[in-house]
Amino acid sequence: MVRGKIRSLSVRDVRFPTSREQHGSDAMHTDPDYSAAYVIIETDTADGLKGYGLTFTLGKGTEVVVCAIDALSTHVVGRDLKEIVSNFRGFYRQLTSDGQLRWIGPEKGVIHLATSAVLNAVWDLWAKQEGKPLWKLLVDMDPKQLVSCIDFRYITDALTEDEAYEILKNGKQGQKKREEQMLKQGYPAYTTSCAWLGYTDEHLSELCTKALKEGWTRFKVKVGADLSDDIRRCKLIREIIGPNNLMMLDANQRWDVQEAIEWVTKLAAFQPLWIEEPTSPDDILGHATISRALASLGIGVATGEQCHNKVMFKQFLQAKALQYLQIDSCRLGSVNENLSVMLMAKKFEIPVCPHAGGVGLCELVQHLILFDYICVSGSLENRMCEYVDHLHEHFKYPVVIKNAAYAVPQEPGYSTEMKEESVRQYQFPSGQVWKELNSEQQGKLG
Amino acid sequence: MVRGKIRSLSVRDVRFPTSREQHGSDAMHTDPDYSAAYVIIETDTADGLKGYGLTFTLGKGTEVVVCAIDALSTHVVGRDLKEIVSNFRGFYRQLTSDGQLRWIGPEKGVIHLATSAVLNAVWDLWAKQEGKPLWKLLVDMDPKQLVSCIDFRYITDALTEDEAYEILKNGKQGQKKREEQMLKQGYPAYTTSCAWLGYTDEHLSELCTKALKEGWTRFKVKVGADLSDDIRRCKLIREIIGPNNLMMLDANQRWDVQEAIEWVTKLAAFQPLWIEEPTSPDDILGHATISRALASLGIGVATGEQCHNKVMFKQFLQAKALQYLQIDSCRLGSVNENLSVMLMAKKFEIPVCPHAGGVGLCELVQHLILFDYICVSGSLENRMCEYVDHLHEHFKYPVVIKNAAYAVPQEPGYSTEMKEESVRQYQFPSGQVWKELNSEQQGKLG
Numbered sequence A, B: 001m002v003r004g005k006i007r008s009l010s011v012r013d014v015r016f017p018t019s020r021e022q023h024g025s026d027a028m029h030t031d032p033d034y035s036a037a038y039v040i041i042e043t044d045t046a047d048g049l050k051g052y053g054l055t056f057t058l059g060k061g062t063e064v065v066v067c068a069i070d071a072l073s074t075h076v077v078g079r080d081l082k083e084i085v086s087n088f089r090g091f092y093r094q095l096t097s098d099g100q101l102r103w104i105g106p107e108k109g110v111i112h113l114a115t116s117a118v119l120n121a122v123w124d125l126w127a128k129q130e131g132k133p134l135w136k137l138l139v140d141m142d143p144k145q146l147v148s149c150i151d152f153r154y155i156t157d158a159l160t161e162d163e164a165y166e167i168l169k170n171g172k173q174g175q176k177k178r179e180e181q182m183l184k185q186g187y188p189a190y191t192t193s194c195a196w197l198g199y200t201d202e203h204l205s206e207l208c209t210k211a212l213k214e215g216w217t218r219f220k221v222k223v224g225a226d227l228s229d230d231i232r233r234c235k236l237i238r239e240i241i242g243p244n245n246l247m248m249l250d251a252n253q254r255w256d257v258q259e260a261i262e263w264v265t266k267l268a269a270f271q272p273l274w275i276e277e278p279t280s281p282d283d284i285l286g287h288a289t290i291s292r293a294l295a296s297l298g299i300g301v302a303t304g305e306q307c308h309n310k311v312m313f314k315q316f317l318q319a320k321a322l323q324y325l326q327i328d329s330c331r332l333g334s335v336n337e338n339l340s341v342m343l344m345a346k347k348f349e350i351p352v353c354p355h356a357g358g359v360g361l362c363e364l365v366q367h368l369i370l371f372d373y374i375c376v377s378g379s380l381e382n383r384m385c386e387y388v389d390h391l392h393e394h395f396k397y398p399v400v401i402k403n404a405a406y407a408v409p410q411e412p413g414y415s416t417e418m419k420e421e422s423v424r425q426y427q428f429p430s431g432q433v434w435k436e437l438n439s440e441q442q443g444k445l446g
Helices: A062-075 A081-086 A088-096 A109-130 A134-140 A143-148 A161-170 A175-185 A201-213 A227-241 A257-265 A284-295 A310-318 A334-347 A361-377 A420-426 A432-445 B062-075 B081-086 B088-096 B109-130 B134-140 B143-148 B161-170 B175-185 B201-213 B227-241 B257-265 B284-295 B310-318 B334-347 B361-377 B420-426 B432-445
Strands: A006-015 A035-043 A050-057 A187-191 A218-222 A246-250 A274-276 A300-303 A385-387 B006-015 B035-043 B050-057 B187-195 B218-222 B246-250 B274-276 B300-303 B385-387
Touching: A006 A062, A006 A109, A006 A420, A035 A062, A035 A109, A050 A062, A050 A109, A062 A088, A062 A109, A062 B062, A062 B109, A081 A088, A081 A109, A088 A109, A088 A334, A109 A134, A109 A334, A109 B062, A109 B109, A134 A361, A143 A161, A161 A334, A161 A361, A175 A361, A187 A361, A201 A227, A218 A227, A227 A246, A257 A284, A284 A300, A284 A310, A284 B284, A284 B310, A310 A334, A310 B284, A334 A361, A361 A385, A420 A432, B006 B062, B006 B109, B006 B420, B035 B062, B035 B109, B050 B062, B050 B109, B062 B088, B062 B109, B081 B088, B081 B109, B088 B109, B088 B334, B109 B134, B109 B334, B134 B361, B143 B161, B161 B334, B161 B361, B175 B361, B187 B201, B187 B227, B187 B246, B187 B361, B201 B227, B218 B227, B227 B246, B257 B284, B284 B300, B284 B310, B310 B334, B334 B361, B361 B385, B420 B432
Parallel strands: A187 A218, A187 A385, A218 A246, A246 A274, A274 A300, B187 B218, B187 B385, B218 B246, B246 B274, B274 B300
Antiparallel strands: A006 A035, A035 A050, B006 B035, B035 B050
């Protein structure tokens, strides 16, 4: 059972030099060093359990998020864990509504990424104390308690507490069967590993061919930098994967509204299921315009990885501005805020297809989408979870993919814990890896 | 003429202990310590001119913004100032679209506040080198050059570069006359100093009565914590100021959408001109709903001080979600982004009524609203600039209010420079003021 007082919160800046091989490259993020602000909380209990939490970053700026986590830690250290989870809504509100800190948000950007990392650690610890993987902690929870974790401020015009409760109560029907199904077959995934923007056609062909052999049937392609490149790459991939497999496009916010419509129309021949992040992540009305324009081509709009909070998601749903909703485990305020978004998606009948990849995003979000299927949506139609084959080796309990599906995690916790050796090696700038890169660079310059 | 290479960028964390007297208290920010992340840039020229820039914060979290400014400084130090201002759009894009840093925004929250502080310093330096106050630098600028300072990414569906140019070209008509008018009578202001939420009725009555004697005719009242308090306070103020003066309400994001409509309806008897920030600053569609509901009561919706970028303002305009647009000199990306918002407001025929107060916001934004009147809107109808009587004594060129209007600033620059002595005294945590407060507190605890 949940126990102990939080004695300390520490945070590390962990960066992987992924930019060297163009992993993760897209039309807007050309040289990401996949990174994380990594939180560890410890209690005064003798069980030795620690909570690990993280938020994903792209290298530079991780130190800013670390600084924000330090600022939030005053709300966490000294608190009783039981007290936190028995009024989780109140604790969430406290973190997000600090009278001084909220000015630098509110609930967006750096401070919200920090909130996410801190709360992810709390959820990890809670699940570990209960001896359950996070998805199972959620699945076993009473609808009343689930609802009590959600701060409904600013979303009651779309979803009231009573409506949320009703959805969760109804979700109990058939829950057992869906849980067994998941344990047997896992949650369906798609791969983004084959077609990063920085890859050559040859590399791309190789990876697609290999992925097909491994059983993948859904493929995401990065687009948006150059139209003729996009046409060539989409054609190539459609030829390799054939007419029946799924192809999704991702522009990573490269276009203005009209430009998005024109560009994607020229790629319609390759029958993409969706266009992801066609324009600014803040442009709800722009996404609605694009959705309307592409509907007749059978192409949906997907977005969410940079949608900064539930108020934005609420409007995306109200405005019919997306047809696939991509939650993110580390940009929204952890499980609490993701619960509210999954419930709104259910009410608006929009499928949730989580964003993953980065550092640890697959590890975390698999828990959320399992809960979504078992207790909220009850459907796999038009649903799948992103998978990227990067950096899993640094996690203590890495995701397991079988037959292009996420195998259900069994270990207690939120799968957030990284290997201590990895954290030590990749800590920025003092870790061995960065020391070596630094002296290498000095050598080149000198 | 513009000259020199930027040799250094330094930043200080300056905090004023305003929470001790409930100055600045509202329904969501109950204990703000008005603060600033304060940037100083120096060049390699012999003229000794420095650029000062700031962004406003509420105490805690200022160190996070300082950290973000440090992260941005690599894009600034070593750059030629002429090169920057001759492609200001490009420089703006570079700061806001760094492939790694944009993940922790993009263009919102901490990293955008940091961008604002840095660019405010660049504009201050540029104006000083030209020997003009910033408003005059802008007024004298060719429309082509003004437009070249704006990054139109993500707003072309609302305002194209050609349209912006046309507006500015048309704005040249009568410009001379409006400039002379401003020099003579100043820009109309309203006061927020009389009715902070933490003030007693007695204090509030005293301040209103005094302000009336000083010539103020427009008063803002903080509301949203308790309805019966609000009714009592609004009644009191309306009695003091009489039926012909203006009263505006400000809820600082306290309500959900439906709650806002119901609450404000109950205050309609006191004939407020607008309700400011009725709900989440991110809730464009919510503001639109509130706008529609209150229109028949003759109450408009005002918002903007926490509207995080031009993409959000674009949608507020497209959705008819505000009737008074409140730009902020330190939350938007400095002059560059504010230009784009003022031009969009002109196109959508919505009056700009800037947010001010805090630390230095009055000093900065007076330049923008002067430019707006002289070169963009050409109208004073339904327009006024917020004024709060706080902390001006710490600025080298503080605002001057005459007859409830901003007197036009004459000194070269953006009025951003603080007194060196103030910065030294209030630097956090090492300044004398904070050392004393700290030992005082230690004494109380001990």
